Amino acid sequence: MALARLAPLVVISAFAALLVGCTSAPPYSPRVESAPAPPADAVELPEGSVEAALEALPDTVARILDESGVPGAAVAVVSDEELLFAQGFGVRRVGDDAAVDDDTVFQVASMSKPIGATVVATQVSDGVVGWDSPVAPLLPGVVLADAWVTERLTVGDLYAHRSGLPMAAGDDLEDIGYGRDYILEHLRLEPLSPFRSTYHYANFGMTMGAQAVANAAGAEWEDLSDQALYEPLGMDSTSSRYDDFVAHDNRAALHAKIDGAFEPRYERVPDAQSPAGGVSSNVVDLARWMSLVIGEGTFAGDELIAPADLLAATSPHIVAAPPGAPTMRAGSYGFGFNVGSQPSGRTTLGHSGAFTLGAGTNFTIVPALGLGVVALTNGGPVGAAEAIVTEFLDRVQFGEPTRDWLEAYGGALAHYYAPAGDLADAGAPASPAPSPALENLAGTWSNDYFGPAEVEVAGGVATVRLGPDGGYSFELEPWDGDVFAFVPTGENAPDGSLSSATFTFGDGAAGGDRMTLQFFDANRLGTWTRG
Incomplete structure (x- = not known):
């Protein structure tokens, strides 16, 4: 799942x-x-x-x-x-x-x-390892947002979904094409709930625990699974x-x-x-x-x-x-x-x-x-x-x-x-405000968690590209003023999903331009900046 x-x-x-x-x-x-x-x-x-x-x-x-x-x-x-x-x-x-x-x-x-x-x-x-083994020494470069939690986090904490990572942390990075190493390294940006007292089901939290065990064993997880379980049981x-x-x-x-x-x-x-x-x-x-x-x-x-x-x-x-x-x-x-x-x-x-x-x-x-x-x-x-x-x-x-x-x-x-996205159940505005020129959206937008987004304009269409080599893409459709609509795809986006892309244009003193993709903003990490 x-x-x-x-x-x-x-x-x-x-x-x-x-x-x-x-x-x-x-x-x-x-x-x-x-x-x-x-x-x-x-x-x-x-x-x-x-x-x-x-x-x-x-x-x-x-x-x-x-x-x-x-x-x-x-x-x-x-x-x-x-x-x-x-x-x-x-x-x-x-x-x-x-x-x-x-x-x-x-x-x-x-x-x-x-x-x-x-x-x-x-x-x-x-x-x-032990179920109570700390994972920090086994995962160089992988930390969580709280240093105190990182120091105390164990294999068992991650396998019980009690690390404090939010529900489904990292799944959005997988959706747009990133691999395990990138995702685990960027979990540090996820906000944390109270440690060991909050249950949040997190695929990549558990994957973090498994990777720590594999590192301790000196093997890739997939090979370790073969050697330790599948082969001894005859699970051919x-x-x-x-x-x-x-x-x-x-x-x-x-x-x-x-x-x-x-x-x-x-x-x-x-x-x-x-x-x-x-x-x-x-x-x-x-x-x-x-x-x-x-x-x-x-x-x-x-x-x-x-x-x-x-x-x-x-x-x-x-x-x-x-x-x-x-x-x-x-x-x-x-x-x-x-x-x-x-x-x-x-x-x-x-x-x-x-x-x-x-x-x-x-x-x-x-x-x-x-x-x-x-x-x-x-x-x-x-x-x-x-x-x-x-x-x-x-x-x-x-x-x-x-x-x-x-x-x-x-x-x-x-x-x-149920369709996902804030516009899925919203009717198109009857009298939308005019949208900015698409050329104003074009360029490279930065985000520490999701990585860069490239907005390309060609043939009167603005396309956003995310993930490695821009492999996850969608088109922007004018909706209402600085708000555009896009159709997300993948495991988390059933048919009928529709989300907003909101642009805010500022000057250097105001921190530059911002693009917020609501579908990717569940943990307040879905804003890209430019300038």
Whole structure:
């Protein structure tokens, strides 16, 4: 997930972790089978509920894909190290007959976070770093706005989203084409909220923590992920590099929701934030990873992670979703994992992932039952993945779904498709003031955070170019006097987005000219100067 409007999805991820059911029934759950009864604080499972839920799962997935319009999905269920279910549904790409199967590779978006946290846990167990290791010595040249915070900031702080960085810090730099090094170096300009007491979901905050760990290990993050996790688990189709994803013939295309239908219109290259959103995998590989988490760091008899080091990641460290009423359960965040409780009283671990450009994913683990479920889809976030996982676990816990989960999650995620920008819902002025001559806008404009902007005028059109080599561009349209309109594009700009560019012209004594691009000004960093 790499959206500047990400916080609500975090709430939904926590919501998914809180509301999923719990499961267990012989012969699928050795842990509960060996006990005479469920714990006193847990709802007893209906007899045969696991088998019944597995039997209903194909129809559940097919129905949710049909109702949502999502083109394809793959789903897996694991009990401890036993793969109970792995199956694909639908097609990899609209307009192509190639079917999704259990080997189809998907971009998992923010499910990369708990996977990456597992990589970090291996390094904690190997003595390379600790969750409480300060990151400053490991990241030369990378600081935050407050020197006191920079000195005390740890790997765990960044993996718990409690650094004080604002929500989605750095995502706007990725949107216009900058790479990881530039983004991490410029987080120093982001305003900070109170340290360790504020939860703000930040892809590049977590990426900062991962980069510190990789530096401590003397390896690139992508190589470290291979060596420490993917290869030992036999996750042969999993990678943290986009090039490896596109090298697979059996891969799912992204499908964005446009005018109510899913279209394979975009690509999403998340290498800059790979530790937070750049993993690609299939459900068979992810079942192995879930088994490792269920096994408290041990898989196939080999201990990759000491139980205490993984427990640190799967324990709550900050409230991520405060309850809106006394009757509601809160959602917490560990180190890369959403941690919640459910009606049964059992703890759940989980995470969702989303690209509005075309991916929706979810997994949930019920550790007490040794059960994990993962759903990967190739459609933008409409709640399909969450609904598949939650309905399955409802059937396990209660024998039937407790509500229409697709409708519930779809409504909660609908904001992702709301157009962005201050002019999106504004009608054009009836009597606009005359705009300045376009030639007055031309030239190079400076910004410490975003870098230079070039405004070029040709053929009666003013074009703004941002990012490396001016690769992100848009045209300015007169709106009202010194205010122009432009259409932003990318992960953070659904169809219909429209934002303002406001020009203020001064003299040298007044500090020169200013250009404020509202779409890029969420943290008051979106003003460029000239002269």
